[in-house]
Amino acid sequence: MTSLDWNVLDIDYAQEADRICSRIREITARQLHRRGLVVAISGGIDSSVSVSLAVRALGADRVYGLILPERDSSDDSAARARILAEHLGIRTETVDIAPALEAIGCYSARDAAVRSALPEYGEGWKFKIVIDGGVEGRFNRFRLIAEDPAGAVHERDLGLSEYLTIVAATNFKQRIRKTLEYFHADRLNYAVVGTPNRLEYDQGFFVKNGDGSADVKPIAHLYKSQVYGMARHLGLPERVCAAIPTTDTYSLAQGQDEFYFALPFRQMDLAVWALNHDRSAADLATALSIGEAQAQAVYDDIRNKRRTTRYLHQPPVLVVDVPDLDDHA
Numbered sequence: 292m293t294s295l296d297w298n299v300l301d302i303d304y305a306q307e308a309d310r311i312c313s314r315i316r317e318i319t320a321r322q323l324h325r326r327g328l329v330v331a332i333s334g335g336i337d338s339s340v341s342v343s344l345a346v347r348a349l350g351a352d353r354v355y356g357l358i359l360p361e362r363d364s365s366d367d368s369a370a371r372a373r374i375l376a377e378h379l380g381i382r383t384e385t386v387d388i389a390p391a392l393e394a395i396g397c398y399s400a401r402d403a404a405v406r407s408a409l410p411e412y413g414e415g416w417k418f419k420i421v422i423d424g425g426v427e428g429r430f431n432r433f434r435l436i437a438e439d440p441a442g443a444v445h446e447r448d449l450g451l452s453e454y455l456t457i458v459a460a461t462n463f464k465q466r467i468r469k470t471l472e473y474f475h476a477d478r479l480n481y482a483v484v485g486t487p488n489r490l491e492y493d494q495g496f497f498v499k500n501g502d503g504s505a506d507v508k509p510i511a512h513l514y515k516s517q518v519y520g521m522a523r524h525l526g527l528p529e530r531v532c533a534a535i536p537t538t539d540t541y542s543l544a545q546g547q548d549e550f551y552f553a554l555p556f557r558q559m560d561l562a563v564w565a566l567n568h569d570r571s572a573a574d575l576a577t578a579l580s581i582g583e584a585q586a587q588a589v590y591d592d593i594r595n596k597r598r599t600t601r602y603l604h605q606p607p608v609l610v611v612d613v614p615d616l617d618d619h620a
Contacts, residue, residue, distance in 0.1 A: 294574070294577070294578070295561070295565055295570050295574040295575065295577065295578040296578060297561065297578075299561070299564055299568075300514055300516055300517060300560055300561065300564060302517055302520070304520055304521055304524035305524065307513075307521070308344065308347065308521065308524060308525065311344050311348075311509050311510070312344060312347050312348035313348075314509070315328075315344065315345060315348035315349065315507065315509055316348050316349065318482075318507050319348075319349065319482055319507070323482045323506055323507070325476075325480055325481050325482040325506070326353065326479065326480045326481060327349055327352075327353030327354060327355065327479060327480075327481040327482075328345045328349060328353065328354050328355070328481055328482055328483070328484050328507070329354075329355045329356075329357065329472050329473075329475050329476045329479070329481045329482070329483050329484065330342040330345055330354065330355070330356055330357070330483075330484040330486070331356075331357045331358075331359055331468055331469075331471075331472050331486075332356045332357065332358055332372040332375060332376060332383070333368055333372065333486075334365075334367065334368035334369060334370070334371030334372040334375070334531070334534065335368070335371075335534055335536065335537070336515075336518055336519055336522055336531065336532070336534050336536065337486045337487065337488050337491075337510065337515075337518055338372075338486040339371075339375050339522060339527055339531045339534075340510055340518050340521050340522050340525065340527070341484050341485075341486040341509055341510055342354060342356055342375070342379065342381070342484070343375075343379060343522075343525045343527060344509050344510070344521075344525070345484055345509070346379045346380075346381060347525070351379055351380040351381045352382075353481075354379075354381045354382075355381065355382050355383070355384075355475055355479060355481060356372075356376050356379075356381045356382065356383040356384075357383065357384055357385075357386065357468075357471060357472060357475065358372045358373065358376070358383055358384070358385040358386075359385075359386055359387075359388050359467075359468045359471060360385070360387055360388070360389075361387065361388045361389045361392055361464055362389045362392070362398065363540065363541060365537070369385070371528075371530055371531055371534060373385075374528050374530055374531065375527065375528060375531050378527065378528050384475070386471060388464070388467050388468060388471070391467050392463055392464060392467060395463055395467070396460070396463075397460050397461070397463040397464065398460075400456060400459075400460040401456070401457050401460035401461060403456075404452075404453045404456035404457045404460070405418060405435065405437070405453070405457065407450075407452075407453045408435050408447045408448075408449055408450065408453050409435060409437055409445060409447050411439075411445075412437055414440075415439075415440035416437055416438065416439055416440065417437065417438045417541075418435060418436060418437040418438070418541060419435075419436050419541040420433055420434070420435060420436075420449065420454070420457065420458075420541065421433070421434050421436055422434075432448065432449075433448075433449045433454045434446055434447065434448055434449060435447045435448075435449050435453075461540055461541075462498045462501055464501075464540065465497075465498040465501025465502045465503075466498065466500060466501040468501070468502070469483075469500065469501050469502065469504050476506075482506035482507055483504070483505050483506045483507075484505060484506070484507055484508070484509065485502065485503070485504070485505025485506075485507065485508040485511075486502070486505075486508070486510065487502070487503070487508060487510070487511050488510055488511065488513055488514065488515050488517075488518050489510075489511060489512055489513055489514045489515070489517075489560075489563070490514065490515050490556060490559055490560065490563060492508070492511040493563055493593075493597065494563075494593065494596045494597065494600065495596055495597070495599070495600020495601075495603045495604075497603065499602075499603045503603060514560040514563070514564065515536070515556040515557070515559070515560055516556065516557050516560045517560075519532065536556055553588075553589045553592040553593070554579075554589060558579050561575070561578060561579065562575055562579070562586075562589050562590070562593065563593060565578070566590050566593055566594075572586040572587040572590055573586070575589070575590070
């Protein structure tokens with residue numbers, strides 16, 4: 292068996308783009324019977340490639356872009372989204388979802404949970420959640436990292452109740468966005484595009500009935516590094532191609548590997564590929580220049596996330612099967 296290296300992730304981007312676009316056309320018209328596609332553009336690489344492929348498949352006049360910032364969104368995210376929309380020539384609408392989130396209790400429930408762990412947290416503070424333990428082979432635990440208005444950093448372990456409440460409140464953001472996406476899809480007779488890449492789809496890094504809800508997911512089979520490669524193949528603006536992956540969810544900047552994934556995305560791509568192709572932990576350790584025990588811990592973490600997030604992929608479960616439908620809904 293040949294040694295494990297980055298070449299396993301190489302693809303023919305021209306051929307792959309043609310294949311995806313062909314399927315988008317077929318799915319939109321023949322399977323979904325819709326006139327076009329709605330895509331929420333975050334300014335990140337995944338939504339940028341997804342909307343670009345949609346435009347390539349259907350034309351700019353049949354793609355509608357939504358830019359949906361809120362209180363904690365980076366200003367640069369919306370700026371990149373607008374640059375991309377102008378580059379593609381698509382219609383867009385920007386809606387600040389912060390008032391809706393405020394009204395529904397997103398921020399107040401979240402902040403109350405933060406104060407349970409850090410009582411001094413208040414106006415002008417910023418925070419994020421980071422994950423710790425899984426890559427070392429221990430149980431994952433979650434820590435709160437907060438910055439006060441003077442710039443001092445405070446760290447606390449999060450109890451399960453506080454962690455779950457913060458995440459549940461934060462998930463309002465994805466679900467409100469999806470409500471707007473489907474409003475525009477319904478009024479235009481369009482379908483909604485979901486934008487997860489292979490890592491996010493595989494590891495359950497999405498919100499059920501939030502960003503996990505969609506009618507078509509064109510890049511769920513592409514590893515994150517392949518999404519970056521596709522962006523450059525499609526000739527997207529450099530500011531988009533160079534965007535660093537973040538959650539763009541908490542008020543402090545947060546990398547996806549801080550919050551969820553065991554490794555930075557490029558190494559994580561290779562780890563998932565290697566596990567999927569039955570390569571040993573020793574092979575992965577050599578390829579990533581890490582210890583074999585750490586490589587095995589990464590494999591275990593991938594399996595654990597697949598197991599614990601499996602329900603996110605499941606449709607509603609019927610208590611009794613309903614007959615006489617071609618496809619059960």
